[in-house]
Every structure is written in C-alpha cells, then in structure tokens.
Amino acid sequence: MKKFVQVGCGIRGIEGYAEPIIKEFSEHIQLCGVYDINKKRAALVSYYGGVEVPVYDDFDEMLREVKPDTVIVTTKDSMHDFYVIKALEAGCDVIVEKPMTTTFDKANAIKEAEEKSGKKVTVVFNLRYLPFFVTVKELMRSGVIGEVLSVHFEWLLSTHHGADYFRRWHRIRENSGSLLVHKSTHHFDLVNWFLEDDPVAVNAFGTRRFYGPTREKRSERCLTCEYKTTCEYFLDIHEPPMDKLYLECEDADGYIRDKCIFSEEIDIEDSVSVNVLYKKGAVMSYSLTAHSPYEGMRIAFNGTGGRLEFCKMDRRYAEFGKGINNVISIFDREGNKTVINAPQDAEGGHGGSDEKIRKNLFIGCTEDPLGQMADTRAGMMSIGIGMAANVSMKENRRVCLDEFYKDL
Numbered sequence: 001m002k003k004f005v006q007v008g009c010g011i012r013g014i015e016g017y018a019e020p021i022i023k024e025f026s027e028h029i030q031l032c033g034v035y036d037i038n039k040k041r042a043a044l045v046s047y048y049g050g051v052e053v054p055v056y057d058d059f060d061e062m063l064r065e066v067k068p069d070t071v072i073v074t075t076k077d078s079m080h081d082f083y084v085i086k087a088l089e090a091g092c093d094v095i096v097e098k099p100m101t102t103t104f105d106k107a108n109a110i111k112e113a114e115e116k117s118g119k120k121v122t123v124v125f126n127l128r129y130l131p132f133f134v135t136v137k138e139l140m141r142s143g144v145i146g147e148v149l150s151v152h153f154e155w156l157l158s159t160h161h162g163a164d165y166f167r168r169w170h171r172i173r174e175n176s177g178s179l180l181v182h183k184s185t186h187h188f189d190l191v192n193w194f195l196e197d198d199p200v201a202v203n204a205f206g207t208r209r210f211y212g213p214t215r216e217k218r219s220e221r222c223l224t225c226e227y228k229t230t231c232e233y234f235l236d237i238h239e240p241p242m243d244k245l246y247l248e249c250e251d252a253d254g255y256i257r258d259k260c261i262f263s264e265e266i267d268i269e270d271s272v273s274v275n276v277l278y279k280k281g282a283v284m285s286y287s288l289t290a291h292s293p294y295e296g297m298r299i300a301f302n303g304t305g306g307r308l309e310f311c312k313m314d315r316r317y318a319e320f321g322k323g324i325n326n327v328i329s330i331f332d333r334e335g336n337k338t339v340i341n342a343p344q345d346a347e348g349g350h351g352g353s354d355e356k357i358r359k360n361l362f363i364g365c366t367e368d369p370l371g372q373m374a375d376t377r378a379g380m381m382s383i384g385i386g387m388a389a390n391v392s393m394k395e396n397r398r399v400c401l402d403e404f405y406k407d408l
C-alpha cells in the first residue's frame, strides 16, 4: 500500500485530504504522518480522522522515517515550493494545492527540481472536475463555436466569501502572491484548459478601495472588537470548525483567523482588471471583484463560428440568477440560439469536484480524456498570468511570460 504524508493541516488540509484519506481511502493508501508549524493543529488530524496519525516535529525527519511515496502539500501558498522541492529531492511524488507557488523564481525552481528528480508533481485544480465546467470543456472541444477569438470573464466574490481573504494570511502579498495568484489561478487555469492554449502577454490594473483602512471603526480582530455588535463583517471565531482549528491553536503560533478586514496591514488588491493575449491569438478581458453583493461568474467565448456564454452563481445566491444561472447559451452565425441546461453542482466540497479529484489522486486514473489532471506546466501557466499581472501593475507595463519562463 502506498504511503502518504501531509504538510499543512489547516481547513483544506484536514477537510480536503487527511480526513477523507483516513475515512474513505484507507483500503488504497495510508496517511503515515503529518507536519505543520502549528503542532496543535497537526494533532487535529487524529481528532477529525478518528485514528491516530503520527505528528512530526520536523518535516525532514518525517520524510526520513516514513519514506513516503507521495507528499501532500497544503500549507499557505508561499511555502509550497519549499516543501515540494524537499519532497522531490527525497524521491517522492507530490500533490500540491493551487496555486502551485507564488513567484516566477519559485515556479522555475519547482520545475527544475521535478525534472532532476524524475518524480511527478500534480497540481490540484478541482474546478476542472465541476460537472458544469466539464460540460463547457466538452462543448469547446467539439468546436461548437469554431476557433476562439476572444474571451470575456468576470468572477465575483461576495463580501461573505471575499472578505475572508482579507482576514487571514492571504491579505499579505508575500504569503499569497495576491488574489491574482491565490484565487485567480483557478480561473486562469480554467481558461487555459478550455482554450488548450498558453498565455503569452499580460496587462493589468488593480486597486483596493473596499477593504483596508477605509473606515474608522476598526480593530485588531473580531474577537475583541468594540464594534462587533454593529460591524456587518463580524466573524464569530467561536463557530465550529474555526474554534478548534484556529482559536484553540492560537497560542502555538499566533495565527489569528479573524483579523479586521479594515486593517492597514492589507497590501493586496480587491478589484482587478487583466488583459491577456494567448499564443494562438485569442485575447481575454478578465476581472475579479472581491466585494460583490453576490457570488458567481460570467464567461463568454467569441469564436469564428459563434458565441458561447454562461452564468454560474454560487448556490447561496442562485435566486439572483433565475433564468440564466447554470445555463449555457450558444449562438451560431445563422441566428440560432441553443440553450443547454448544464448539470447542477453535486453534493460535497466545491460542487462535488473535490470528491471526483480525490479518486484520481488517491486511487489513480488510467484514462484522462479531458486532461483534468494538471501538471507543473499547467500550474505554471495559470499562476503565470497572475504573477505577470502583478509585475504589470508594479511596473506599469505589458509583461510577457517568456521574460520569466524559459523553454516552456
């Protein structure tokens, strides 16, 4: 039986990996050890999993002792490269959460380490498994709108979900590479995958005018805030699972999960507008808004043979999209409109996509006709757009990916 270990035991690490491995995949693989800089949080793997999993004080010691086949990396984004490279050097395959990493240098280093090791890095892009996006992929592959000429893509994060990125480590660029890397990596990967093309050049603008020090009534954190009864963004960290995962583990590392979203410390954008040129010639306009009254996305592909467009709302806001939500519309050049009611999200994490990808990750997949399993290259291309956008905003210029990625 293959031996797995995991580094990073936060909400994603436990709910998305450790717990399901123990409870659903124990006939196929064994979780032989976990490591996190917060040992208390790492110990919660045994609590949630219901069986004792060894907690290590040191990542290298875990590798030496267990000699795992595969290492799962679910730490904060900026540490992914550190553990991915160590795991490869120890002769292990790696499963790493999105974004693969946060800078061009780190991405190149992962690629180099992978090539040297002869082992394999898989980047987890669970949205490729969402039934809705699978339908879009199949339609795009069928050539229903011909060659794609342009893409218009809007992703909206509600103030329920979007605000959460401004409470935690994500709000510091150094940790997450900004939302353009941390969050948009999902979106850029979808477009790269739908188009089966590579981005070559990026131009971007970004601002932060909603979160950050935009109001006087702010504090260090929600728990002790004097405005907690009136602030519409108050987060109760006593609510499970936040109490166990974060509040009760704070004394071990000082990770505060409910920091004020109006803090001066925040240095990432909350509104971005990005233009991308693809190798085969398609152009994309993309925007991410992290402070919307509702959550969802709209996308339109304009092709030589017509247009394909759809809208997808987060289930909490489905009512707002009545009539257009989950509907794929295709317009041909003869004036016909075809409407396809795409499959609804399934039960489970991220519309059922987590369950599907886990089967491939933990049992293995012999066939992958839609190319859903993502490798280092796909990881690099999706973050490449976000990182190039960061450079574009900083240096006020158009940025080409091959300035940073060689031989891809």
Ligand SMILES: NC(=O)c1ccc[n+]([C@@H]2O[C@H](COP(=O)([O-])OP(=O)(O)OC[C@H]3O[C@@H](n4cnc5c(N)ncnc54)[C@H](O)[C@@H]3O)[C@@H](O)[C@H]2O)c1
Residues within 6 Å of the ligand: 007, 008, 009, 010, 011, 012, 013, 035, 036, 037, 038, 041, 074, 075, 076, 077, 079, 097, 098, 099, 124, 125, 126, 182, 255, 350
């Ligand atoms: N694919 C998805 O849909 C999805 C969803 C959520 C999170 N994620 C990804 O999962 C990862 C974890 O996110 P999360 O929401 O669980 O965050 P989290 O803050 O809950 O967990 C991060 C964990 O990393 C640990 N950590 C931080 N620095 C470390 C270090 N130097 N060494 C070892 N451990 C360290 C922290 O103690 C914490 O336990 C991120 O990369 C995120 O992008 C992916």
